[in-house]
Amino acid sequence: xxxxxxxxxxxxxxxxxxxxxxxxxxxxxxxxxxxxxxxxxxxxxxxxxxxxxxxxxxxxxxxxxxxxxxxxxxxxxxxxxxxxxxxxxxxxxxxxxxxxxxxxxxxxxxxxxxxxxxxxxxxxxxxxxxxxxxxxxxxxxxxxxxxxxxxxxxxxxxxxxxxxxxxxxxxxxxxxxxxxxxxxxxxxxxxxxxxxxxxxxxxxxxxxxxxxxxxxxxxxxxxxxxxxxxxxxxxxxxxxxxxxxxxxxxxxxxxxxxxxxxxxxxxxxxxxxxxxxxxxxxxxxxxxxxxxxxxxxxxxxxxxxxxxxxxxxxxxxxxxxxxxxxxxxxxxxxxxxxxxxxxxxxxxxxxxxxxxxxxxxxxxxxxxxxxxxxxxxxxxxxxxxxxxxxxxxxxxxxxxxxxxxxxxxxxxxxxxxxxxxxxxxxxxxxxxxxxxxxxxxxxxxxxxxxxxxxxxxxxxxxxxxxxxxxxxxxxxxxxxxxxxxxxxxxxxxxxxxxxxxxxxxxxxxxxxxxxxxxxxxxxxxxxxxxxxxxxxxxxxxxxxxxxxxxxxxxxxxxxxxxxxxxxxxxxxxxxxxxxxxxxxxxxxxxxxxxxxxxx
Amino acid sequence: xxxxxxxxxxxxxxxxxxxxxxxxxxxxxxxxxxxxxxxxxxxxxxxxxxxxxxxxxxxxxxxxxxxxxxxxx
Numbered sequence: 001x002x003x004x005x006x007x008x009x010x011x012x013x014x015x016x017x018x019x020x021x022x023x024x025x026x027x028x029x030x031x032x033x034x035x036x037x038x039x040x041x042x043x044x045x046x047x048x049x050x051x052x053x054x055x056x057x058x059x060x061x062x063x064x065x066x067x068x069x070x071x072x073x074x075x076x077x078x079x080x081x082x083x084x085x086x087x088x089x090x091x092x093x094x095x096x097x098x099x100x101x102x103x104x105x106x107x108x109x110x111x112x113x114x115x116x117x118x119x120x121x122x123x124x125x126x127x128x129x130x131x132x133x134x135x136x137x138x139x140x141x142x143x144x145x146x147x148x149x150x151x152x153x154x155x156x157x158x159x160x161x162x163x164x165x166x167x168x169x170x171x172x173x174x175x176x177x178x179x180x181x182x183x184x185x186x187x188x189x190x191x192x193x194x195x196x197x198x199x200x201x202x203x204x205x206x207x208x209x210x211x212x213x214x215x216x217x218x219x220x221x222x223x224x225x226x227x228x229x230x231x232x233x234x235x236x237x238x239x240x241x242x243x244x245x246x247x248x249x250x251x252x253x254x255x256x257x258x259x260x261x262x263x264x265x266x267x268x269x270x271x272x273x274x275x276x277x278x279x280x281x282x283x284x285x286x287x288x289x290x291x292x293x294x295x296x297x298x299x300x301x302x303x304x305x306x307x308x309x310x311x312x313x314x315x316x317x318x319x320x321x322x323x324x325x326x327x328x329x330x331x332x333x334x335x336x337x338x339x340x341x342x343x344x345x346x347x348x349x350x351x352x353x354x355x356x357x358x359x360x361x362x363x364x365x366x367x368x369x370x371x372x373x374x375x376x377x378x379x380x381x382x383x384x385x386x387x388x389x390x391x392x393x394x395x396x397x398x399x400x401x402x403x404x405x406x407x408x409x410x411x412x413x414x415x416x417x418x419x420x421x422x423x424x425x426x427x428x429x430x431x432x433x434x435x436x437x438x439x440x441x442x443x444x445x446x447x448x449x450x451x452x453x454x455x456x457x458x459x460x461x462x463x464x465x466x467x468x469x470x471x472x473x474x475x476x477x478x479x480x481x482x483x484x485x486x487x488x489x490x491x492x493x494x495x496x497x498x499x500x501x502x503x504x505x506x507x508x509x510x511x512x513x514x515x516x517x518x519x520x521x522x523x524x525x526x527x528x529x530x531x532x533x534x535x536x537x538x539x540x541x542x543x544x545x546x547x548x549x550x551x552x553x554x555x556x557x558x559x560x561x562x563x564x565x566x567x568x569x570x571x572x573x574x575x576x577x578x579x580x581x582x583x584x585x586x587x588x589x590x591x592x593x594x595x596x597x598x599x
Numbered sequence: 600x601x602x603x604x605x606x607x608x609x610x611x612x613x614x615x616x617x618x619x620x621x622x623x624x625x626x627x628x629x630x631x632x633x634x635x636x637x638x639x640x641x642x643x644x645x646x647x648x649x650x651x652x653x654x655x656x657x658x659x660x661x662x663x664x665x666x667x668x669x670x671x672x
Contacts, residue, residue: 232639233610234670241610242671248608248664249647251671270609290670306671420671442672452642452649453668463642463649494670558647 001025002211003065003509004033004108008041009129011122013195014055014114018129023108029512030593032488032519034064035078035091036526038109042081043529043594046089048537052082052187053169053194055115061102061160061200062109064490068100068208068284070220071505072227073495075100075284077160077183078487083437084187084194085171085340085394086414088534091437092185093487094160095283096178098202101158105204116196121149121161125203134198139164141333142176145199153201161199162189163335168384169193170392172340180302180332181283181291185415186437187394189335211511219501219508224287227495231288234494235280237269238292239306244268246306249466250558251424251447254314255368256346257410257417257549260557266319267309275321278303288494296325304328304338307441310419311342316349317368327378334382336392343416344395345377347409348387356404361387407548413438413539421559422550425450425466427476429564433544434573436484436530442493444480456482456498458516467562473569477576481523488526524578525593528585541583544570601659603628608666611636626653632665641667 010019024041031037038060050056059081066074077099083090102110106127121134137145142163149159160177166189173189174182192198210216233241246252247264254262265271272278276296282289292303304312304324312327313319331338348365351357357365364387366373380388390398395416399409410417415438422429424447431444441447448454452463459478469476485502486493497505499516506514546566553561574583601623607613613635620627625643632641643650644664645657657663 229638230640230668231670233667237610237669239670239672241608241669244609245666245669246671248644248666268609270612288670445672448671450649451644451666452651463651466649494672560647 001028001065001510001512002209003069004028005103005106005206005208007107007127008109008111009107009124010111010113011129011131012114013112013116013120013131013197016131018131028065028510030522031526031529032065032485032506032522033108034062034488034490035080035093036484036488036522036529038062038078038080039089039526039529039533040594041111043533046082046533046537052084052087052191056113057082057191058111058113059188059191059195060109060111063099063103064488066489066491066505066509068103069210069509070216071491071509072220072223073283073286073288073492074490075286076490076492077102078490079175079183079188081188081191082537083414084190086186086438088413088537088539089437089530090186090188091487092175092183092188093490094175094177094181094183095286095492096158096181097284098158098160098177099490100284101202101204103208104206105202106206110200112195112197114195119196119198121199121201122197123153123201123203126206137198139167142335143179143333146179149199149201153203157201157203159199159201162192163333163382165334165336165382165392166190166193167198168382170336170381170384171397172337172392172394174335174337176332176335182332184337185339185440187337210509212508215508219504223495223497223501228287231494235289237273238280238290238303240269240272240292240304240309242306243309245451246420248558249424249451250554250560251421252310252314253419253421254557255317256315256350257421258350260554260559262314262317263319267313267321272303272321276303276325283492286492286495288492290494294325296329301325301329302332307419308338311338312374315342315346315419316374318371318374320371323371323374326375330375330378330382336381339418340394340416341378341381341391343410344391344398345374347395347398348390350408351402351404358402405548409547410549411439412546413534413543415439420447422546422564423554423562424559426469426562426564426566427466427472429546429550430469430473430476430566430569430573431480433546433566434480436527443483443487444476445483445493446476446479449475449479454479454496459499469569473572474576477573480527481520484523484526485519488522527577528579528589529593532585532590535584544583601657603657604660604662606662606664608664608669610669611639611665611667620657623656624653625650625655625657628657628663629653639667641665
């Protein structure tokens with residue numbers, strides 16, 4: 001099967017060995033690649049008795065079969081393994097160009113185990129992997145680390161690295177690459193930190209083989225034109241352009257998910273553009289250019305995208321743009337997830353307001369809207385001290401430590417609910433509850449279906465009554481599968497692509513006889529294996545739910561009066577995914593998927 | 600002939616306005632919006648609900664929100 005460069009490097013940092021294995025392309029027929037293939041390869045090695053920060057816990061960093069090909073918006077890579085944040089299956093993707101250069105350096109993926117004695121980095125270059133000392137990078141922020149390593153390995157190299165949060169083993173630490181691009185969620189920065197691995201440098205100019213260059217180029221021309229047309233305003237305004245659209249529908253969480261309105265005139269895409277000199281930045285080979293760079297206090301910084309702007313904005317009742325930009329820069333520099341940080345800080349603010357915090361802690365936690373308090377709390381998060389220690393461990397563990405009911409913790413399977421209010425779209429709520437890594441807006445962004453923004457007629461994905469899923473559970477399942485494909489191909493999900501075009505792209509790249517049926521089944525295979533891994537690590541169908549915090553209707557805004565009753569849709573969801581009535585994955589399916597260990 | 604109140608998503612860079620409709624249908628509003636906004640594909644909502652049926656009759660003074668596809672991730 002083409003699209004792969006044919007090698008995976010297994011790096012053991014404890015004994016300093018690197019074993020190069022052939023990419024098991026036979027498995028790609030079942031899982032396509034990317035996070036699906038990684039899940040399959042890690043299946044037996046993710047064990048409940050091995051904690052995510054222990055030496056024996058592997059971390060996989062994979063590109064996908066379309067990564068680095070002419071397929072537009074396909075520069076992504078995924079970091080996966082046992083999540084330091086949730087303890088279950090974890091995966092986090094990022095753009096930039098690291099995934100492309102990893103393949104050009106000769107590898108489809110890396111599987112990293114063990115722990116180096118001192119801080120090190122990996123140099124992946126022209127088919128070889130070397131372990132190099134990084135003691136001079138200790139304590140450096142992510143921008144400084146990238147700059148330093150590019151001085152050594154050239155500006156064409158791409159660097160994925162951790163900041164101080166990762167070094168300090170903060171469970172919400174990110175992996176940052178290509179300036180401020182982030183594999184933000186699930187805490188894999190801490191996983192790399194636990195291995196004393198500061199960075200991975202990829203460098204190389206190798207070819208990526210594809211089955212049909214001509215078919216791919218024709219397809220790419222069409223897709224480039226389509227994406228340019230459908231994402232014109234995303235290019236002009238970035239994802240912040242969604243702010244007032246989401247607001248209209250009550251999709252923007254406010255004051256730790258307790259309110260539905262805020263002064264939208266003070267905080268929208270136009271205001272950001274008026275306030276700062278902004279220009280667009282694109283990942284490798286992407287016509288969309290959703291990234292922002294802006295001038296802030298005399299320097300150029302990566303601008304906040306929608307999720308971050310809301311996490312550090314309305315969610316905390318903060319409408320000061322400077323504070324949001326600075327908070328985003330802090331998170332990028334130190335390398336931690338903005339969604340998890342914002343939600344956990346919001347949770348603490350909520351408890352403070354409700355008089356539910358222990359006396360000593362109450363003084364330390366800022367009130368909603370306290371701009372200076374927000375920035376100080378985030379600085380403490382990177383350093384793993386003060387209330388930052390609580391923020392850094394995420395909302396689920398913080399609730400447990402404080403003895404507060406998990407019903408108040410805005411998370412599913414330990415992953416904080418992102419900035420799309422589940423009460424604004426019942427389909428989104430069901431997607432959150434059943435997502436392969438917990439509450440995730442990228443593995444089932446059904447809010448966009450309900451707004452009429454995403455459609456795939458062949459898969460019955462179309463807009464409808466957002467308060468009711470009657471007759472549309474299939475659409476939720478199919479969208480989750482389409483998004484799973486994005487993470488297996490490693491394609492950006494902002495470039496929404498109907499299934500039949502995904503199949504054409506896969507065929508042109510791999511030469512494998514993909515059809516809509518076997519492609520969709522591969523997505524289901526991938527979801528099934530990830531679910532099995534999480535269940536092996538202690539999760540269960542009982543986790544397919546939203547916290548009680550969301551059982552109370554909002555009294556204002558575009559989600560007024562809606563309480564998603566997702567339990568009634570679960571049986572149909574399980575059936576359509578091919579799972580048992582109780583939500584478990586059929587034993588025979590798992591046996592079939594993981595049966596053949598030899599490739 | 601009816602008049603409706605139209606507001607636009609901020610990225611469309613248009614101020615709120617009243618729009619006159621002869622037939623009063625969503626389909627007519629879609630045509631007018633296409634003339635004003637060019638090739639930008641947009642959706643329509645009112646009262647927090649998505650409007651899709653071109654034959655839908657709008658009411659006098661009904662408020663309609665027009666918004667484009669913008670990735671919200």
